[in-house]
Amino acid sequence: xxxxxxxxxxxxxxxxxxxxxxxxxxxxxxxxxxxxxxSLWMVALTIPPYLLSRxxxxxxxxxxxxxxxxxxxxxxxxGVVNAALGIARHRTMSKIRMxxxxxxxxxxxxxxxxxxxxxSRRIATGEIVAIGGGDVRVIAQSLTVTGPGIxxxxxxxxxxxxxxxxxxxLAVVVLAGVxxxxxxxxxxxxxxxxxxxxxxxxxxxxTTRLVDVLNxxxxxxxxxGKSGYAARYQRDSRALVTQEYRVGVxxxxxxxxxxxxxxxxxxVVTWLGARMAAEGSISVGGxxxxxxxxxxxxxxxxxxxxxxxDIARARVAARRVxxxxxxxxxxxTGTVDxxxxxxxxxxPASGVEVRPGLSTVLVxxxxxxxxxxxxxxxxxxxxxxxxxxxxLDVVSAGQLxxxxxxxxxxxxxxxxxxxxxxxxxxxxxxxxxxxxxxxAVATDVVDAMPDGLASTINPRGHNLSGGxxxxxxxxxxxxxxxEILLAVEPTSAVDAHTEATIATRLHDARRGRTTxxxxxxxxxxxxxxxxxxxxxxxxxxxxxxxxxLRTEPGYRALVSRDTDEGAHR
Numbered sequence: 295x296x297x298x299x300x301x302x303x304x305x306x307x308x309x310x311x312x313x314x315x316x317x318x319x320x321x322x323x324x325x326x327x328x329x330x331x332x333s334l335w336m337v338a339l340t341i342p343p344y345l346l347s348r349x350x351x352x353x354x355x356x357x358x359x360x361x362x363x364x365x366x367x368x369x370x371x372x373g374v375v376n377a378a379l380g381i382a383r384h385r386t387m388s389k390i391r392m393x394x395x396x397x398x399x400x401x402x403x404x405x406x407x408x409x410x411x412x413x414s415r416r417i418a419t420g421e422i423v424a425i426g427g428g429d430v431r432v433i434a435q436s437l438t439v440t441g442p443g444i445x446x447x448x449x450x451x452x453x454x455x456x457x458x459x460x461x462x463x464l465a466v467v468v469l470a471g472v473x474x475x476x477x478x479x480x481x482x483x484x485x486x487x488x489x490x491x492x493x494x495x496x497x498x499x500x501t502t503r504l505v506d507v508l509n510x511x512x513x514x515x516x517x518x519g520k521s522g523y524a525a526r527y528q529r530d531s532r533a534l535v536t537q538e539y540r541v542g543v544x545x546x547x548x549x550x551x552x553x554x555x556x557x558x559x560x561x562v563v564t565w566l567g568a569r570m571a572a573e574g575s576i577s578v579g580g581x582x583x584x585x586x587x588x589x590x591x592x593x594x595x596x597x598x599x600x601x602x603x604d605i606a607r608a609r610v611a612a613r614r615v616x617x618x619x620x621x622x623x624x625x626x627t628g629t630v631d632x633x634x635x636x637x638x639x640x641x642p643a644s645g646v647e648v649r650p651g652l653s654t655v656l657v658x659x660x661x662x663x664x665x666x667x668x669x670x671x672x673x674x675x676x677x678x679x680x681x682x683x684x685x686l687d688v689v690s691a692g693q694l695x696x697x698x699x700x701x702x703x704x705x706x707x708x709x710x711x712x713x714x715x716x717x718x719x720x721x722x723x724x725x726x727x728x729x730x731x732x733x734a735v736a737t738d739v740v741d742a743m744p745d746g747l748a749s750t751i752n753p754r755g756h757n758l759s760g761g762x763x764x765x766x767x768x769x770x771x772x773x774x775x776x777e778i779l780l781a782v783e784p785t786s787a788v789d790a791h792t793e794a795t796i797a798t799r800l801h802d803a804r805r806g807r808t809t810x811x812x813x814x815x816x817x818x819x820x821x822x823x824x825x826x827x828x829x830x831x832x833x834x835x836x837x838x839x840x841x842x843l844r845t846e847p848g849y850r851a852l853v854s855r856d857t858d859e860g861a862h863r
Contacts, residue, residue: 302316302619309616317397327386332387336449338376343587347586349365399426402425438604442601446597564588628689637681639680639681701768730773772800781809785797
């Protein structure tokens, strides 16, 4: 089931504007409350200038202490109300931003899970990191316009009406502010979008490179290539900084105008008001009110400009998010029920048949060929694979993933205790975990850790060796106890003695269960019920390990080479 109750549909994913609108209408009550509080808060800001003018005209000018006290008390009271409204508005807007962030993250995570192995082939890792690291925050910030933004519009209209009652000329000057803002800020917003789009693309590319370098740092150190990659990253970083300056120039102008334009309005209106007061057209209190109203306009005008800038940046970020959401998985699953009982997996493209209840090994001189067969059998790529009499691509995703497990050497090890890492999405069972570790010959890995099963595994298992990580991955797969286990080179990083032990224990642990692995190790092949020999991705011979050694020279040469290499591991 989806992580959120009302995920965006195809229409909402089709454009940045529709995606942003979906974020707004997905929480209507909270947005309505934010807009109401923002409007009340902004309107309440227009009251103090009026109260102050009455205190001056009715109290100070008339030397009436009672009137002065009353108006001052009212001024204090509206200040308390403003503070309460401001707090409530801020809390509501924080909740709106947090809800929007949750929806964006949930939507993207769910879509990434749906893409499965297609994700890494269709979009760079750095792009995903950039979406989670910056785009979510930028988009969520833009939703501020639904509260203070709407309130700013209401407050602007209220001030214009009040100013019209004082002086039509002053009201015209105030109302002229909106088109002035549009003419001044509009070109800058377009520039932010253009420069921001280029910057965001370069940022995603550079982040991808950084992720690749960090993942392969040990290899780069061994090859002596770290300095070359560091120099290239530094050069691209400087180019990104230059692009960021372009975005910063437009953004700084918008921020400057958010302060400068209101100040200009304040100066113009105050000058006009002072002339009117000098001519006797308005009272001294009226002049103070005009100044107060104009000073209050600093808030809505600033919100107009800042909100416009936030939306411009959010459109750039939302475009990257929608581009991810528009990626369709190549391998689709349907709603058809899987076979009721254990059934054969057939891959017509290669001729591979994985019989239920048996252990099958795929052997190929090119490991990528046998790994590709596993991907098809596991439903990770488009194919004509059948499961019993049913096409695999029409089986419901829940049943497919619940009964067929694909384990490969790139499987992620998330940070956490050994207990949680082995249990995965299943409930931890201490006895079963120890049995799985025993099967994968990984008990010594846990024994060497300070806290046993409670010991922490670092992200991607960086506090473990390659062989230790491989054995823990295998233990996790064994613990899941799937009906069909498909494993890619599960013993490639261990020594010959450990490999032989794993082959025996895995065969015993999976007895009567369907298991298919890819390898060229004779230690594993000798324990298999059936061996399929692939050439150029297609089965050319099938039988037991010993039968193929007698009848297939190519198979014998391949396995003998692996034996020679294994002796030096």
